[in-house]
Amino acid sequence: MKSQEETLEEWCRTLLQAFELEDTQIDIDAVLSLAGVAAHSVVRPAAPLTTFVAGFAAGVAAGTGQADQKTSMDAATALARKLSKDYAAVESGTGASGTVESGTGETDAG
Incomplete structure (x- = not known):
């Protein structure tokens, strides 16, 4: 029986191949x-939504030549992580202004 890690790696390869992204x-x-x-900072259903939006943003950045794939993915992941943590802080009243710096200017998250 395959481990969860092996299954996820296989599934990822299957997805990449189906989308003709084998080199990614x-x-x-x-x-x-x-x-x-x-999931823990916002609500559970935020997990797939956040990863999808971050992945889409990374794809757009890489596809338009703003940055290479790795840099785009790292930046999108970092921003989404920060936004999630900031959201939790704002909701709990413990900090964060609700304004974040993105690659295209400031966005009011609140």
Whole structure:
């Protein structure tokens, strides 16, 4: 029987192949970690939504030449992680202004 890690790696390869993205490197642990932060900082369903939006943003950035794939993924993951944590802080009243710096200017998250 395959481990969860082996299954996820196989599934990731299957997805990448189906989307003709075989040369793309995915840091599965980083994606799962981001999902965990979003699920615990916002609400559970925020996990797939957050990872999808971060992945989409990374794809747009890489596709338009703003940055290479790895840099785009790292930046999108980092921003989504920060936003999730900031959201939790604002909701709990413990800090964060609700304003975050993105690559395209400031966005009011609140």
